[in-house]
Amino acid sequence: MTSYSLITLWYERQRYVPGVLAVGFSALLIALQCGLLLGLFSITSIPIDHTQADVWMGAPAVSSVDLGRPIPEGTLARMGALPEIERCEFYLQGFAFWNKPNNGGSELCMVIGSNLSPDSLGKIDKLTPEQCGLLAEEGTVIIDKSDEKKLGVELEKKAEISGYPVRVVSTTRGLPSLAGPYVLCSIATARKCLPVQKDQTPTYVLGRCRNPQDAPKVVKQLNQYKDVLAFTKEEFSLRTRLHWLLRTKAGIALGYAAALGLLVGAVVTSQTLYAATVASLREYAVLRALGIPRWRIAGMVVSESFWIGIIGIALALPATYGLAWAVESCIRVAIVSLPWWLLSSAAAVTLVMALVSGLFALRSLRQIEPAMLLR
Amino acid sequence: MISDSLVMPILQGIHLSRSFGQGETKTTVLYDVSIELFAGQITLLMGPSGSGKSTLLAVLSGLLRPDSGTVMALGHDLWALSDLERERFRLRHCGFIFQGYNLFNALTARQQLEMVVRWGEGASAREARRRAEEMLDLLGLAKKAHLRPSELSGGEKQRVAIGRALIKEPNLCFADEPTSALDWKAGQQVIELLRSAAHDRGAMVLVVAHDARIIEHVDRVIHMEDGRLWQQEESEPVLHTIKQAR
Ligand SMILES: Nc1ncnc2c1ncn2[C@@H]1O[C@H](COP(=O)(O)OP(=O)(O)OP(=O)(O)O)[C@@H](O)[C@H]1O
Numbered sequence: 001m002t003s004y005s006l007i008t009l010w011y012e013r014q015r016y017v018p019g020v021l022a023v024g025f026s027a028l029l030i031a032l033q034c035g036l037l038l039g040l041f042s043i044t045s046i047p048i049d050h051t052q053a054d055v056w057m058g059a060p061a062v063s064s065v066d067l068g069r070p071i072p073e074g075t076l077a078r079m080g081a082l083p084e085i086e087r088c089e090f091y092l093q094g095f096a097f098w099n100k101p102n103n104g105g106s107e108l109c110m111v112i113g114s115n116l117s118p119d120s121l122g123k124i125d126k127l128t129p130e131q132c133g134l135l136a137e138e139g140t141v142i143i144d145k146s147d148e149k150k151l152g153v154e155l156e157k158k159a160e161i162s163g164y165p166v167r168v169v170s171t172t173r174g175l176p177s178l179a180g181p182y183v184l185c186s187i188a189t190a191r192k193c194l195p196v197q198k199d200q201t202p203t204y205v206l207g208r209c210r211n212p213q214d215a216p217k218v219v220k221q222l223n224q225y226k227d228v229l230a231f232t233k234e235e236f237s238l239r240t241r242l243h244w245l246l247r248t249k250a251g252i253a254l255g256y257a258a259a260l261g262l263l264v265g266a267v268v269t270s271q272t273l274y275a276a277t278v279a280s281l282r283e284y285a286v287l288r289a290l291g292i293p294r295w296r297i298a299g300m301v302v303s304e305s306f307w308i309g310i311i312g313i314a315l316a317l318p319a320t321y322g323l324a325w326a327v328e329s330c331i332r333v334a335i336v337s338l339p340w341w342l343l344s345s346a347a348a349v350t351l352v353m354a355l356v357s358g359l360f361a362l363r364s365l366r367q368i369e370p371a372m373l374l375r
Numbered sequence: 376m377i378s379d380s381l382v383m384p385i386l387q388g389i390h391l392s393r394s395f396g397q398g399e400t401k402t403t404v405l406y407d408v409s410i411e412l413f414a415g416q417i418t419l420l421m422g423p424s425g426s427g428k429s430t431l432l433a434v435l436s437g438l439l440r441p442d443s444g445t446v447m448a449l450g451h452d453l454w455a456l457s458d459l460e461r462e463r464f465r466l467r468h469c470g471f472i473f474q475g476y477n478l479f480n481a482l483t484a485r486q487q488l489e490m491v492v493r494w495g496e497g498a499s500a501r502e503a504r505r506r507a508e509e510m511l512d513l514l515g516l517a518k519k520a521h522l523r524p525s526e527l528s529g530g531e532k533q534r535v536a537i538g539r540a541l542i543k544e545p546n547l548c549f550a551d552e553p554t555s556a557l558d559w560k561a562g563q564q565v566i567e568l569l570r571s572a573a574h575d576r577g578a579m580v581l582v583v584a585h586d587a588r589i590i591e592h593v594d595r596v597i598h599m600e601d602g603r604l605w606q607q608e609e610s611e612p613v614l615h616t617i618k619q620a621r
């Protein structure tokens with residue numbers, strides 16, 4: 001079946017071009033949209049993805065890294081007591097108001113206070129050792145170059161966070177933010193900037209396992225206590241991105257556009273196959289007269305739809321990368337994220353769409369009537 | 376010696392009637408037609424256009440249900456079978472050739488034949504290929520096996536279509552105007568192939584055609600007019616043929 005359908009596809013390729021393009025277009029649309037959204041929302045999980053911790057432990061019901069609340073101080077010792085844990089440390093994070101200099105108004109920012117030693121678990125990997133050295137002084141912060149304008153400061157300028165004076169000592173590059181600009185500092189500085197962090201409480205306790213594969217086991221043990229919620233790095237990162245996807249309703253827009261793309265693809269593919277089958281109606285009718293079972297012919301149509309799907313996807317793949325590259329070189333930010341699981345899910349969805357189109361095209365087979373050959 | 380089984384018809388139509396339409400527009404195409412056809416014999420069915428030849432062929436071959444009457448084929452009451460059983464019967468026993476060649480544009484001559492063996496009998500690719508090549512050889516198309524319909528002449532295409540009908544080695548072979556689109560030379564080749572299917576393979580072959588020149592190439596001629604058979608040559612040539620075939 002496969003060989004005959006492939007031969008037919010190739011020989012009558014002009015006939016099948018619309019179907020192949022429609023499938024390709026659907027796959028491209030889905031992959032690129034999801035990639036863009038994923039890339040966009042991966043900004044929200046930067047504090048998780050660009051640090052060294054294997055395990056994150058935060059307040060119960062924490063649904064996104066930026067929504068952490070203070071947890072008891074004693075939880076550090078609890079994690080440290082686990083044999084799988086190599087070391088663990090505090091991590092402070094929270095939204096705060098950034099008051100621009102000279103009464104320039106205020107802006108919501110995301111303060112991140114972490115250990116700054118070379119083997120720190122919570123320090124964002126964009127910070128150089130020199131920058132960490134600068135942050136050791138209390139009241140110093142580092143922001144991203146791209147946020148300078150938004151925060152109304154430049155290097156060595158002073159501002160206030162929650163009324164506490166801070167000084168920008170350096171800037172990073174390529175640390176984009178979605179909700180509020182990231183403000184990186186030491187734990188001591190962060191405690192001053194975040195009034196909710198009373199006394200010695202952390203927002204998260206970060207842990208590193210002797211063997212990273214033990215992380216799920218550690219998480220399970222930590223979650224026996226109800227006053228905290230622990231995740232592996234990967235879990236928490238995904239949870240954060242999904243939370244943002246749902247919170248911003250972008251997921252709905254995405255689903256809607258993807259469904260539309262799929263629908264268009266399905267209709268075009270189905271019509272292409274339908275027309276192709278109808279064009280061969282007399283040939284199929286001979287086969288039916290000869291007693292070839294109907295399912296063989298149906299199998300041929302569905303197999304054609306399968307190959308249309310495969311070819312369309314094969315064309316869409318380089319196009320997706322090409323367009324992603326074009327977008328990124330246009331806005332100069334790496335914003336499209338195309339992990340293999342996203343590409344293969346997009347391919348799978350598109351392939352299913354192609355097969356469903358093939359099934360819909362089967363209605364043409366009802367027109368096969370061997371007696372028509374005698375007229 | 377002629378055994379009883381040899382003179383028993385392999386295909387028999389008994390009191391067949393068929394009409395199309397209803398009420399005012401109802402036209403009767405077959406009026407109480409009875410016919411006996413024999414294995415090893417090629418029969419020509421002739422008659423003016425619209426006389427019901429194709430309709431009779433369709434009824435006899437299990438493609439079109441008669442309004443009344445019986446078709447007995449190899450001991451089966453063809454129209455008493457279920458649709459699926461009739462389909463199986465056609466698969467096992469019937470070959471068809473039509474005026475249009477009805478070949479798949481994308482497939483080569485060999486693939487057209489292989490397809491029937493592979494899909495009909497579930498034969499392996501190798502087995503299908505062997506049989507297709509054997510059949511094309513027989514049709515004088517060995518050198519054209521790799522050509523597609525667009526690269527074949529009309530006569531060659533019709534021979535491929537014959538190959539497709541015969542590769543299953545059917546007991547019953549039906550051809551509706553197989554030569555109409557061909558010149559006499561190509562038509563003659565086609566008739567000879569059908570004739571050898573009857574004589575060498577012992578198949579029953581029923582041919583509908585217009586060309587009177589075919590008459591001398593067949594064993595038996597049946598005329599049809601206005602839905603009735605009006606001259607059925609007596610059984611003598613039947614016996615004659617069977618003796619020949621022996
Ligand atoms: N499906 C149908 N519906 C209505 N009328 C039909 C149908 N099929 C055949 N007929 C009529 O039945 C009559 C006989 O048709 P048939 O095709 O059997 O003739 P034929 O002898 O094969 O003619 P020809 O030599 O032109 O092929 C014609 O008048 C035709 O109009």
Ligand SMILES: [Mg+2]
Binds near residue numbers: 374375
């Ligand atoms: Mg006819």
